Amino acid sequence: MTTAIIGTGNIGGTLARHLVRGGEPVVLAAKDEAHAAALAQELGDLASGASVEEAIADADAVVFAVWLDTTKELIATDARLLEDKVVVDPSNPLGFDENGQMIRTLPEGQSAGSVIAALLPAGAHYVKAFGTLAADALATAANREPESAVLFYATDDDTAATTIERLIHAAGFDPLKAGGVADAGRIEMPGGDLHQAGMNGAVLDLDEARATLAAEVPA
Ligand SMILES: NC(=O)c1ccc[n+]([C@@H]2O[C@H](COP(=O)([O-])OP(=O)(O)OC[C@H]3O[C@@H](n4cnc5c(N)ncnc54)[C@H](OP(=O)(O)O)[C@@H]3O)[C@@H](O)[C@H]2O)c1
Numbered sequence: 001m002t003t004a005i006i007g008t009g010n011i012g013g014t015l016a017r018h019l020v021r022g023g024e025p026v027v028l029a030a031k032d033e034a035h036a037a038a039l040a041q042e043l044g045d046l047a048s049g050a051s052v053e054e055a056i057a058d059a060d061a062v063v064f065a066v067w068l069d070t071t072k073e074l075i076a077t078d079a080r081l082l083e084d085k086v087v088v089d090p091s092n093p094l095g096f097d098e099n100g101q102m103i104r105t106l107p108e109g110q111s112a113g114s115v116i117a118a119l120l121p122a123g124a125h126y127v128k129a130f131g132t133l134a135a136d137a138l139a140t141a142a143n144r145e146p147e148s149a150v151l152f153y154a155t156d157d158d159t160a161a162t163t164i165e166r167l168i169h170a171a172g173f174d175p176l177k178a179g180g181v182a183d184a185g186r187i188e189m190p191g192g193d194l195h196q197a198g199m200n201g202a203v204l205d206l207d208e209a210r211a212t213l214a215a216e217v218p219a
Contacts, residue, residue: 002027003167004059006052006074008039010135011090012065015171018142020046022170029055053078061086061163063130068093068105068112075119083123086163089116090131092188104190113154113184127160128184129153129168133196137203142172147205152178152187152194152213174206178213 002025005012009030016026020043028036029052037049056062056078064071068091075082093106093115106112113128120126132152133141141149151173153164161177168175178187178194189197194212196203204212 001025001061001163001166002059004029004050004055004062005065006030006055006062007065007070008035009065011130011138012063013039014135014139015063015065015130016043016047018138018171019167020044021142022172024167024170027055027058053081056081056085059085061088061167063088063090064116065090065130067091067095068115069095071116072119075116079119079121083121084125086125086127086160087116087120088130088160088164088167089113089126089128091116092131092190094189108191109185111181111185111188113181113188117181117184125155125157125160125163126181127153127155127157127164128181128187129155129164130171132187132192132194133203134201137196137201141203144172144203147207148172148174149203150174150176150206150209152176152209154178154180154184154187156180174209176206176209176213 006029025046030036040047040049091112093112095105097103117126151168165175186192186194189195192198
């Protein structure tokens with residue numbers, strides 16, 4: 001099983017390091033192919049660099065570790081290649097206004113997950129994951145001891161669930177399903193009650209995450 005990681009910035013670069021450390025082959029792509037090639041060289045034999053199209057074509061699972069609008073553009077261009085792939089989406093509905101302030105880019109109540117899932121071809125297997133922690137916490141909380149840290153995910157798709165559980169374990173975390181695509185907003189920011197930012201920065205272990213999930217869903 002090979003995982004394509006599109007985007008080698010804060011999230012994609014961290015995830016590539018974790019997955020390679022966990023023994024997973026990765027194929028990396030970025031806007032500038034030299035960025036992907038440099039990271040692949042640093043990570044060794046389990047990693048390679050490619051164009052976005054080559055990376056998707058070579059992979060079983062594709063992580064779009066790019067900003068939401070870029071994910072939308074890439075899916076529009078490469079929809080045909082995504083048939084039968086597990087598509088992993090860490091995006092948050094965030095952008096910057098003219099003053100450089102971070103703003104929500106979708107209406108309240110609309111998740112990035114619902115937008116991306118609706119753009120995919122019918123044969124793709126969508127899952128929201130790997131965006132539930134800030135990038136620095138994603139980097140430092142892998143293989144935490146004595147209690148592993150949890151990464152929530154959301155999907156309606158059994159194939160996607162099986163794959164993301166394997167990838168989250170390989171990355172050094174415990175997976176926990178937060179719900180289906182309709183619940184994706186709970187693990188996005190701003191506003192998600194199960195996103196790290198909605199929990200005062202907490203990085204939960206499995207018991208804590210199960211208890212939080214079992215608590216009443218906010219109105
Ligand atoms: N940062 C966080 O703490 C955090 C936390 C949770 C979720 N997220 C979400 O994760 C996603 C990525 O965030 P980030 O902070 O990792 O972003 P980032 O550091 O800005 O990295 C973005 C990456 O996207 C690549 N890219 C841009 N346009 C592309 C294109 N057309 N084709 C292929 N690659 C392209 C860039 O390539 P180059 O390297 O060539 O420029 C770069 O590697 C976002 O949706 C964000 O909302 C971020």
